[in-house]
Amino acid sequence: MKKFTAVQDVANLEDLVNEALHLKQNPYEYKHLGENKTLGLLFLNPSLRTRMSTQIAAVNLGMNVMVMNMDKEGWALETQDGAVMNGSTVEHIKEAAAVMGRYCDIIGIRSFPKLQNREEDYSEDLLRKFIAYCKVPVVSLESATRHPLQSFADLLTITENTPAGKRPKVVLTWAPHVKALPQCVANSFAEWMGKAEVDFVITHPEGYELADEFTGNARITTNQQEALHDADFIYVKNWSSYTDYGKVLTEGEGWMLTNEKLQSTNNGKVMHCLPVRRNVELSDEVLDGPNSLVLEQANNRTYAAQAVLKRLLENLR
Ligand code: CP
Numbered sequence: 107m108k109k110f111t112a113v114q115d116v117a118n119l120e121d122l123v124n125e126a127l128h129l130k131q132n133p134y135e136y137k138h139l140g141e142n143k144t145l146g147l148l149f150l151n152p153s154l155r156t157r158m159s160t161q162i163a164a165v166n167l168g169m170n171v172m173v174m175n176m177d178k179e180g181w182a183l184e185t186q187d188g189a190v191m192n193g194s195t196v197e198h199i200k201e202a203a204a205v206m207g208r209y210c211d212i213i214g215i216r217s218f219p220k221l222q223n224r225e226e227d228y229s230e231d232l233l234r235k236f237i238a239y240c241k242v243p244v245v246s247l248e249s250a251t252r253h254p255l256q257s258f259a260d261l262l263t264i265t266e267n268t269p270a271g272k273r274p275k276v277v278l279t280w281a282p283h284v285k286a287l288p289q290c291v292a293n294s295f296a297e298w299m300g301k302a303e304v305d306f307v308i309t310h311p312e313g314y315e316l317a318d319e320f321t322g323n324a325r326i327t328t329n330q331q332e333a334l335h336d337a338d339f340i341y342v343k344n345w346s347s348y349t350d351y352g353k354v355l356t357e358g359e360g361w362m363l364t365n366e367k368l369q370s371t372n373n374g375k376v377m378h379c380l381p382v383r384r385n386v387e388l389s390d391e392v393l394d395g396p397n398s399l400v401l402e403q404a405n406n407r408t409y410a411a412q413a414v415l416k417r418l419l420e421n422l423r
Contacts, residue, residue, distance in 0.1 A: 109244045140415070151216055155379075156247045183232075213242055243421070255411055278299070278308045289316055295341055308333075
């Protein structure tokens with residue numbers, strides 16, 4: 107593996123899942139692999155889970171870790187080619203990425219979409235330029251359109267909670283929120299489920315269709331009740347509109363997942379990437395109940411990151 111920005115960077119998904127599950131049982135087996143290697147984690151946006159789990163993963167592999175909150179501690183970045191930098195930006199991504207590539211053997215970067223211009227966000231301009239200029243392997247810590255480490259941890263969680271040989275029904279359901287959120291988690295989850303051995307259904311209100319490039323052959327319905335029937339896993343997530351880009355089209359009355367809605371599922375396990383708005387996206391009763399997997403998902407973020415870093419370290423040699 108040379109970079110990790112999407113499921114397409116994974117040559118054999120089953121192998122990578124098995125590697126992560128093995129590392130979960132044996133977290134220190136490769137503690138010398140990352141000796142004298144440095145991981146740089148760059149955040150242009152806030153994070154709890156991604157920051158902490160990726161640090162633990164790197165330390166388990168013996169790496170040094172540097173964390174930089176670029177939005178607060180770094181110079182304001184310019185990304186436009188040929189820009190006359192007489193405004194508020196101080197450093198061009200050409201130099202910034204190249205310099206960090208000299209300090210680090212592997213770099214993780216988080217950069218959310220601005221939700222103003224769909225073409226700009228979906229071009230993944232910043233991530234692409236960072237990869238081009240830093241010249242070391244890059245791990246996406248959530249980009250403008252995807253959150254692959256989260257999706258990998260989600261697949262681990264589904265795998266661990268599925269009896270051998272069963273093909274589970276997995277439902278991604280839109281949920282209400284108080285602000286406009288990116289489509290990254292939903293896009294990415296859809297993309298990973300498209301490669302997994304699951305029956306995948308997406309449900310959302312009218313106007314919240316995701317881009318076809320991510321949903322692939324998923325079954326899509328605006329009838330949440332119908333989608334939830336017999337579901338083994340229910341992944342709850344809000345996203346803003348892709349078609350009316352970045353807009354909140356509805357308050358989503360009736361879309362919050364409750365215990366009552368779980369009745370029609372196959373004792374469905376409930377997933378959310380966190381952070382979650384309690385009693386807006388998911389009710390207290392569901393989050394605190396026996397069907398919630400949200401903490402297992404967060405725990406698996408460490409082993410997803412560790413499997414990815416291990417593959418990248420092995421490729422450095
Ligand atoms: N799920 C997730 O990525 O959490 P953070 O934003 O806290 O890293």
